[in-house]
Amino acid sequence: MSANHYDAIIIGAGHNGLIAGAYLARAGKKVVILERRPIVGGAAVTEEIFPGYRFTEFSYVVSLLRPEIIRDLELPRHGLKILPLPSTVTPMDNGDYLASWSDHDQTRREIYRHAPRDAEAADEYSRVMARAAKAIKPVLSLVPPDPSSMSVRDMLGLLKLGKYAKSLSEKELYRIAKLVTQSSADLLNEWFEFDPLKGTKSASGIIGTFLGPHSPGTAYVLLHHYMGEIDGAFRAWGFAKNGTGGVTAAIAASARAIGAEIRTNAAVKQVIVKGGRAAGVALENGDELHAKVVMSAADPKRSFLQFVESKHFPDEFTQQIKNFRVRGSSGKVNIALSELPQFTCLPGESPLHRGAISISPSIDYIERAYDEAKYGQFSKQPYIDMIIPSMIDRDMAPPGHHVMSCFVQYAPYDIDGGWDDAKRDAFGETVISTIERYAPNIRRAIVGKQVITPKDIERIAGITGGNIFHGELLLHQLFFLRPAPQWADFRTPLPGYYFGASGAHPGGGVMGAAGKLAAHEVLKDWR
Amino acid sequence: MLSTLELKRTPFHERTSRLSVTQNWRRWAGHIVLGSYELSLEHEYWAIRDGAALIDVSPLMKYMIEGPDAARLLHKVTTRDILKMPVGQVYYTGWCDDEGKLLDDGTVARMDEQRFRMTSAEPSLRWLAMNAVGLDVKVTEVTDRMAALSLQGPKSRAVLNRCCAEPLDKLKYFRLTNTSIGNIPVSVSRTGYTGDLGFEIWMDAEQALPVWDRLMAAGGDYGITPCGILAMDMARVEAGLFMLDVDYTAATHAWIDGQKSSPLEMGLDWAVNLDKKGYFVGRRALEREKREGSAWKLMGLEIAWEGLERLYADVGLPPQIPAMAVRGSLPVMHEGKQVGYASTSTWSPVLKKYIALAHLQRPHYEPGTSLTMEVTVEHHRRQAPAKVVKLPFYEPAWKKK
Numbered sequence: 042m043s044a045n046h047y048d049a050i051i052i053g054a055g056h057n058g059l060i061a062g063a064y065l066a067r068a069g070k071k072v073v074i075l076e077r078r079p080i081v082g083g084a085a086v087t088e089e090i091f092p093g094y095r096f097t098e099f100s101y102v103v104s105l106l107r108p109e110i111i112r113d114l115e116l117p118r119h120g121l122k123i124l125p126l127p128s129t130v131t132p133m134d135n136g137d138y139l140a141s142w143s144d145h146d147q148t149r150r151e152i153y154r155h156a157p158r159d160a161e162a163a164d165e166y167s168r169v170m171a172r173a174a175k176a177i178k179p180v181l182s183l184v185p186p187d188p189s190s191m192s193v194r195d196m197l198g199l200l201k202l203g204k205y206a207k208s209l210s211e212k213e214l215y216r217i218a219k220l221v222t223q224s225s226a227d228l229l230n231e232w233f234e235f236d237p238l239k240g241t242k243s244a245s246g247i248i249g250t251f252l253g254p255h256s257p258g259t260a261y262v263l264l265h266h267y268m269g270e271i272d273g274a275f276r277a278w279g280f281a282k283n284g285t286g287g288v289t290a291a292i293a294a295s296a297r298a299i300g301a302e303i304r305t306n307a308a309v310k311q312v313i314v315k316g317g318r319a320a321g322v323a324l325e326n327g328d329e330l331h332a333k334v335v336m337s338a339a340d341p342k343r344s345f346l347q348f349v350e351s352k353h354f355p356d357e358f359t360q361q362i363k364n365f366r367v368r369g370s371s372g373k374v375n376i377a378l379s380e381l382p383q384f385t386c387l388p389g390e391s392p393l394h395r396g397a398i399s400i401s402p403s404i405d406y407i408e409r410a411y412d413e414a415k416y417g418q419f420s421k422q423p424y425i426d427m428i429i430p431s432m433i434d435r436d437m438a439p440p441g442h443h444v445m446s447c448f449v450q451y452a453p454y455d456i457d458g459g460w461d462d463a464k465r466d467a468f469g470e471t472v473i474s475t476i477e478r479y480a481p482n483i484r485r486a487i488v489g490k491q492v493i494t495p496k497d498i499e500r501i502a503g504i505t506g507g508n509i510f511h512g513e514l515l516l517h518q519l520f521f522l523r524p525a526p527q528w529a530d531f532r533t534p535l536p537g538y539y540f541g542a543s544g545a546h547p548g549g550g551v552m553g554a555a556g557k558l559a560a561h562e563v564l565k566d567w568r
Numbered sequence: 569m570l571s572t573l574e575l576k577r578t579p580f581h582e583r584t585s586r587l588s589v590t591q592n593w594r595r596w597a598g599h600i601v602l603g604s605y606e607l608s609l610e611h612e613y614w615a616i617r618d619g620a621a622l623i624d625v626s627p628l629m630k631y632m633i634e635g636p637d638a639a640r641l642l643h644k645v646t647t648r649d650i651l652k653m654p655v656g657q658v659y660y661t662g663w664c665d666d667e668g669k670l671l672d673d674g675t676v677a678r679m680d681e682q683r684f685r686m687t688s689a690e691p692s693l694r695w696l697a698m699n700a701v702g703l704d705v706k707v708t709e710v711t712d713r714m715a716a717l718s719l720q721g722p723k724s725r726a727v728l729n730r731c732c733a734e735p736l737d738k739l740k741y742f743r744l745t746n747t748s749i750g751n752i753p754v755s756v757s758r759t760g761y762t763g764d765l766g767f768e769i770w771m772d773a774e775q776a777l778p779v780w781d782r783l784m785a786a787g788g789d790y791g792i793t794p795c796g797i798l799a800m801d802m803a804r805v806e807a808g809l810f811m812l813d814v815d816y817t818a819a820t821h822a823w824i825d826g827q828k829s830s831p832l833e834m835g836l837d838w839a840v841n842l843d844k845k846g847y848f849v850g851r852r853a854l855e856r857e858k859r860e861g862s863a864w865k866l867m868g869l870e871i872a873w874e875g876l877e878r879l880y881a882d883v884g885l886p887p888q889i890p891a892m893a894v895r896g897s898l899p900v901m902h903e904g905k906q907v908g909y910a911s912t913s914t915w916s917p918v919l920k921k922y923i924a925l926a927h928l929q930r931p932h933y934e935p936g937t938s939l940t941m942e943v944t945v946e947h948h949r950r951q952a953p954a955k956v957v958k959l960p961f962y963e964p965a966w967k968k969k
Contacts, residue, residue, distance in 0.1 A: 440789035
């Protein structure tokens with residue numbers, strides 16, 4: 042085979058593209074992974090935006106990276122280290138705080154301080170949620186069967202699913218049915234009374250969605266939070282050494298070691314179609330690469346509306362992809378700091394600085410933040426999920442200095458009048474002044490900051506709409522409906538063209554399941 | 569006044585006792601030291617592997633061996649070539665009885681032409697004195713007089729450079745230097761029990777607290793973390809380092825021959841200098857064992873996670889293993905027949921593997937051999953597939969750099 046001929050071409054060197062490439066190379070295929078940017082990682086990158094200060098630019102925690110991927114690709118040997126992120130603290134308006142730790146006794150005692158009844162409920166709630174997560178988890182590693190299809194494969198898949206559903210108790214089934222339809226506010230109101238507790242818990246139900254805690258369907262996203270807990274000692278929940286760029290660097294190193302080629306500065310213009318099959322790609326720079334199989338690990342819109350001419354797809358499919366909701370709703374503010382932020386509620390340096398810090402005083406606070414976004418504004422008082430990576434990994438900032446990662450919601454992609462520099466500055470200022478209410482020294486400590494709007498996510502990481510999950514985790518966009526009905530098995534209407542990214546089952550987060558499952562489907566079809 | 573019934577406290581007790589949330593005290597050679605400071609071992613463990621961990625190792629037995637025949641005594645007692653040892657060098661070594669079976673293991677540091685410091689796990693004064701008959705040498709126990717701290721982790725050098733009189737950039741692996749921390753004379757050796765970049769700091773017990781304070785202050789920006797011996801226990805298994813009374817029994821404590829271990833069986837071939845000049849205790853037996861091969865060897869075992877997952881899936885659970893080192897013997901089998909046992913097993917967070925130090929009979933100790941190890945799954949004894957590997961399990965590039 043000549044230099045530009047491959048068995049498989051993967052478009053996009055984010056974690057899913059790298060994982061898919063690594064698995065295909067592992068099966069002996071000649072693979073090239075193409076990346077538009079000069080660096081690999083996609084939305085899982087670490088960049089030194091200010092000298093000495095390293096930002097985990099977009100995604101900032103590892104939660105569900107599949108243990109089998111870590112194992113199969115020997116990621117620890119290639120430098121993957123997952124450092125603990127042991128706590129969450131919510132500063133309160135009265136100068137106190139609400140904290141939770143991984144230790145149950147400690148957490149119960151802390152909640153008891155504020156709301157004795159909630160303290161016991163919290164324990165029971167986390168057990169119930171973890172059990173529901175355990176029940177639903179096997180579905181994540183399944184290729185979704187198409188319920189309308191009569192093919193042997195789909196029938197077997199449905200049978201497997203049916204068998205699995207039968208293995209759950211009635212109680213579990215009801216609980217899951219309720220969970221996938223309820224709003225997080227309704228669910229949490231059934232359990233708790235203390236506002237900061239409900240606010241903080243509800244936040245994990247809205248991350249990456251364009252929904253508020255009162256919107257139905259948000260309870261399901263809460264479940265994702267508990268999936269990581271069931272991996273036991275293997276648990277891959279935490280902060281990756283060197284940021285999430287550390288995760289993709291390890292996957293890239295592993296892929297290269299197995300024999301995959303990775304090309305950066307290699308933006309794909311179009312998928313080449315020959316005889317009704319995907320046969321390669323044309324790059325922006327004019328080069329043409331040929332392969333038996335092409336897989337896109339970009340978002341659904343790019344994969345199906347940009348890379349491939351619409352004449353190769355049925356209109357119905359194109360329409361469904363056009364309707365796939367990818368509205369970005371969150372931004373990031375990454376801050377380089379000359380000193381640790383001094384939260385009024387946490388004077389000095391506390392172990393809680395090594396965990397998450399959540400601005401989520403109540404469900405209403407977050408719902409109000411959503412209201413503004415609904416009508417095309419960024420939230421004036423947003424939900425903010427902060428971590429201080431330099432407190433966890435000292436290599437993220439110069440000694441004594443710090444970096445802070447602030448995930449901010451809501452910041453709608455379709456802001457009134459469109460995003461521009463002035464709006465980005467105003468958004469950044471809103472975030473700083475929100476934090477300042479709880480940590481008065483923050484402004485003084487800023488050495489530099491990077492404000493990222495959904496538009497910037499689209500521009501830099503290449504995700505259409507800037508949605509961190511490549512498409513919202515909505516009920517009508519999950520499982521056999523992701524990214525489109527009948528095409529949830531990582532295949533597409535164009536033979537030889539596959540799709541394996543967060544826009545496919547089982548969805549987003551630095552999980553890697555889509556890339557791995559897609560690679561397996563490619564291999565199943567290999568002749 | 570402390571009653572003589574109480575266990576001894578180390579010179580750092582005043583600091584360590586206040587920093588520990590768990591108050592999880594462990595016994596070590598008649599002393600109490602902290603097993604852990606925090607409710608979960610994770611932070612202390614990762615300080616060893618990614619930051620700087622400060623560990624009180626004062627209970628180590630310490631001896632000064634001085635005089636014109638000091639080198640000759642240690643040459644005779646240990647398995648290393650002490651006559652060729654340069655000043656400023658530290659050797660790790662075991663020492664044996666005349667049957668070539670291990671009595672103990674520790675370090676020997678050459679402070680001067682005629683002055684050595686030796687550490688051990690068990691009291692060794694009597695053994696040293698017995699072997700010193702006819703030699704011009706003085707052996708003094710300094711265990712209580714000398715405090716010791718172990719500073720381990722990739723950031724340990726940066727912390728020490730901030731508080732030592734001279735930078736330690738040139739201090740090589742297993743070398744020692746004399747310097748000072750805040751005007752307090754200390755000796756610093758690039759040694760440890762974690763298999764990472766690390767140093768041990770030796771000082772007069774009277775001046776222990778200010779050294780601790782200096783290190784903690786200098787290490788603040790590097791996330792220095794007081795660390796107990798439980799996290800160190802996980803790290804030392806990853807580093808393939810064994811422990812007396814856990815992974816082997818001192819020949820003098822053994823009730824039966826089967827309980828004894830030779831340094832060759834324990835994998836210390838590299839530290840048994842059979843090419844050295846003259847007699848040393850156990851030489852003939854070790855030469856014979858070298859010729860004939862060892863009946864068993866201490867090796868690494870990696871338990872296959874997929875196999876473990878299957879065993880747990882049978883009862884509807886994800887794998888549950890303790891997130892700490894377990895000191896308990898677990899049978900190791902080959903095709904249903906026991907061929908050895910694991911003496912310490914642990915989850916390794918840095919490798920994301922379940923690993924064990926195992927005593928394996930010939931021929932089952934060859935790397936790559938497939939065996940099984942006992943695990944208890946929901947109160948039932950099962951066999952998990954495992955593979956024999958060379959030690960250490962984990963050796964970062966910066967350990968010796």
